[in-house]
Amino acid sequence: MFPKVPCFMLSRIFLFAALLTLVLAMTGCSTIDSRIREKSAVFAALDAPTQDKIRLGRIEVGFSTDLVYMSHGAPDERLTTTSATGTDETWIYNSYRQEYLGSALVGYRRYVVIDPKTRQPIVYFEPVYDSIYRERVEERIRIIFKGGKVEAIEQVKR
Template sequence: MKTLSVLISCAALALLAGCSTPEARIQGNPQAFASASPGDQQLIREGKVAVGFTPEMVRLALGDPDRVFTRTDANGVNEAWSYTAYESDAGVMLYRGHYHRYWCDPYSYPYYSSYASRRTKEYLKIIFVGGRVASIETQT
């Protein structure tokens, strides 16, 4: 009985880990991946983005954004995607990405989601112009 429990637990962990990887997203949308150049495909596999990527390519590499903004400036209206992390007051990262949205398992919402002194930290912003990545902002 213990062996069965261990096997089920391992399988569940493997499924949860697969939810957030570029490889899992590539398997979910092979057409978008196939449309990328070989160099772009390598970046996507590494979880990286580059100027010129389409929104689909960014999703393959990074997953869905945590926040989406509409940016209006002198050049028109554009879209900005924000990726955030959550950290304690001491600067220790608590979680980021899909962990705070419980995509894979709605019953395992993290206990620290209501952590009283957590801070939101935007670590990446992608700006799209004309349906392509025009700039990438990272926090140093």
């Protein structure tokens, strides 16, 4: 049914697919180190304890937007609040996961068996079920900036 493919070709195809997957995975991720390299001038001007906090992914009240970006990356959402006291910016970081909801009937599979005695086809139908998942987005952390500095950090306790 399928054409025969030599083993050396299969290994090359597999190697190519693995390398392509690795390259795509690495280019899509923003790590703390890559963000530090991106903002190297800002990072170099910091004192050692603050640099350690950023490397560990920690933030504190008083950090600038650059420091929060280096520590946590780009936010999933940005909100701007304008009030009588001025404009505040809020960065929201979410966590994403899939939630299993169960399985559902999606149709029937038909298969045919030849009866050995009568040589007549017998048609069987069996149900086909598929797992149902839902994307779940939960707010993980909310950082409120006033005047470009962190004023408040809100985290969900679990």
